[in-house]
Amino acid sequence: MPSHSPLLTYERESIMLSVEEALKRILAAITPLESVRLPLQDAFDHILAQEIIAHDDNPPFANSAMDGFALQSQDTQHTPVRLKVIGDIAAGHVSGQTVTPGTAMRIMTGAPVPPGADAVIQIELTNPSDEWVEVLQPVLRGNNIRPAGEDIQKGQKLLSPGDLIGPWETGILATLGYDHVEVIRKPRVAILGTGDEVVEISAELQPGQIRNSNSYLLEAAVRKAGGIPTRLGIARDTVESLREKLNEAITYDLILTSGGVSVGDFDLVKDIMQEQGEMNFWRINMRPGKPVAFGHIHGVPLLGLPGNPVSSAVTFELFGRPVVRKLQGHTRLYRPQIEVIVADGVQEKAQRRHYVRAHVSLEQGRFVAHTTGKQGSNLLTSLLNANALVIVPEGGTQILPGQPARALMLDWPEVETLE
Numbered sequence: 001m002p003s004h005s006p007l008l009t010y011e012r013e014s015i016m017l018s019v020e021e022a023l024k025r026i027l028a029a030i031t032p033l034e035s036v037r038l039p040l041q042d043a044f045d046h047i048l049a050q051e052i053i054a055h056d057d058n059p060p061f062a063n064s065a066m067d068g069f070a071l072q073s074q075d076t077q078h079t080p081v082r083l084k085v086i087g088d089i090a091a092g093h094v095s096g097q098t099v100t101p102g103t104a105m106r107i108m109t110g111a112p113v114p115p116g117a118d119a120v121i122q123i124e125l126t127n128p129s130d131e132w133v134e135v136l137q138p139v140l141r142g143n144n145i146r147p148a149g150e151d152i153q154k155g156q157k158l159l160s161p162g163d164l165i166g167p168w169e170t171g172i173l174a175t176l177g178y179d180h181v182e183v184i185r186k187p188r189v190a191i192l193g194t195g196d197e198v199v200e201i202s203a204e205l206q207p208g209q210i211r212n213s214n215s216y217l218l219e220a221a222v223r224k225a226g227g228i229p230t231r232l233g234i235a236r237d238t239v240e241s242l243r244e245k246l247n248e249a250i251t252y253d254l255i256l257t258s259g260g261v262s263v264g265d266f267d268l269v270k271d272i273m274q275e276q277g278e279m280n281f282w283r284i285n286m287r288p289g290k291p292v293a294f295g296h297i298h299g300v301p302l303l304g305l306p307g308n309p310v311s312s313a314v315t316f317e318l319f320g321r322p323v324v325r326k327l328q329g330h331t332r333l334y335r336p337q338i339e340v341i342v343a344d345g346v347q348e349k350a351q352r353r354h355y356v357r358a359h360v361s362l363e364q365g366r367f368v369a370h371t372t373g374k375q376g377s378n379l380l381t382s383l384l385n386a387n388a389l390v391i392v393p394e395g396g397t398q399i400l401p402g403q404p405a406r407a408l409m410l411d412w413p414e415v416e417t418l419e
């Protein structure tokens with residue numbers, strides 16, 4: 001048993017940061033990771049770390065946009081007109097023949113336009129036979145020809161460092177022949193559960209024990225945020241056990257712990273942070289999730305999330321997710337906030353700012369929030385079906401049914417500024 005030591009000064013001085021101040025301090029201490037060269041197929045969803053310049057034109061050669069006949073447009077001024085078919089060009093083949101006045105060549109979509117031809121007529125507007133084609137209407141010069149460089153010109157800059165590689169960018173990179181690209185690597189995130197009562201999820205529960213749900217929830221949330229999570233198991237409520245686990249964790253880019261950050265006798269995460277690094281801050285004026293500790297051990301950022309499952313989930317969304325994104329080189333770090341109508345209202349007695357789990361949907365042109373029921377920080381079911389956090393301002397505010405409030409949209413794309 002530990003001695004019931006008096007509270008440390010930092011614990012007594014109840015400095016509670018605002019959410020904004022805490023986020024500012026955390027992100028100021030985070031810098032994007034270094035870049036790596038990845039095969040294109042692995043670069044999806046990474047932030048680009050190089051300029052992308054076209055080394056060739058695209059399309060690389062003038063080609064046909066239709067299946068039909070390559071011809072000289074001047075031959076079609078008076079239609080119908082019969083032209084002699086002098087050959088075939090399939091996509092992927094280059095013809096050695098030249099289209100001369102009075103002749104045409106059968107051509108497929110994507111095939112190079114033969115020398116001499118200045119237009120293509122689609123097959124539907126002709127009466128073809130083996131040797132001859134009857135062209136039924138005049139064709140303008142350039143008709144159905146996709147010129148070289150129509151899409152991309154050699155030397156053109158297409159993507160810049162900081163751009164996100166999605167499916168469209170991948171298509172561009174592939175067409176330009178970038179089989180490898182320089183991207184910011186993804187953070188490896190160590191996840192550590194703490195507490196003597198916490199056991200593996202497959203364990204038969206003994207009296208007083210609970211399953212390590214936080215580590216699994218956080219693992220999924222880290223993955224969703226684009227990080228590479230590893231669960232390092234559960235540290236016991238002893239300094240030795242925590243030291244041992246954290247010793248492994250310091251080989252990662254970010255450490256997330258859950259539990260052990262409050263003021264109980266066994267809440268040791270803060271102590272270890274002070275012993276092996278430094279603690280930047282410890283308390284935030286919010287609910288759920290007041291005891292969030294942030295600092296470094298051996299130079300690795302450590303975000304100590306509260307043990308209560310909902311507190312852990314909500315504080316990861318608010319603080320952990322932006323960190324994981326910033327490490328990846330993203331500049332859009334924050335979920336957007338919008339105004340919603342709170343259908344069922346929220347009564348808030350605590351003085352802290354409350355992030356109430358809710359489902360927001362568009363109802364007759366307005367965004368309406370329905371809270372997810374009881375909101376205790378131990379009630380995991382309050383997260384089910386939640387796609388938003390309704391923000392009840394600090395100071396014991398009450399939001400009546402039908403009144404407006406701001407909501408943080410958990411399933412909307414991130415924005416650059418925290419509103």
Ligand SMILES: Nc1nc2c(c(=O)[nH]1)N[C@H]1C(S)=C(S)[C@@H](COP(=O)(O)OP(=O)(O)OC[C@H]3O[C@@H](n4cnc5c(N)ncnc54)[C@H](O)[C@@H]3O)O[C@H]1N2
Pocket residue numbers: 193194195197198210211212213214215258259260261262263264267288289290291305306307308309311377
């Ligand atoms: N005297 C005070 N007590 C508490 C305060 C306070 O200000 N003064 N704050 C309360 C608040 S708010 C929260 S949140 C919790 C956070 O405490 P800890 O982060 O130290 O977490 P624990 O005490 O270790 O655990 C809290 C709760 O969560 C369960 N837990 C822990 N780890 C897991 C896990 N991996 N998976 C699932 N559930 C977990 C644990 O069993 C406890 O029930 O402190 C309040 N107390």
Ligand code: MOO
Pocket residue numbers: 286287288289290291306308311377378
């Ligand atoms: O911050 Mo605690 O998360 O209110 O339960």
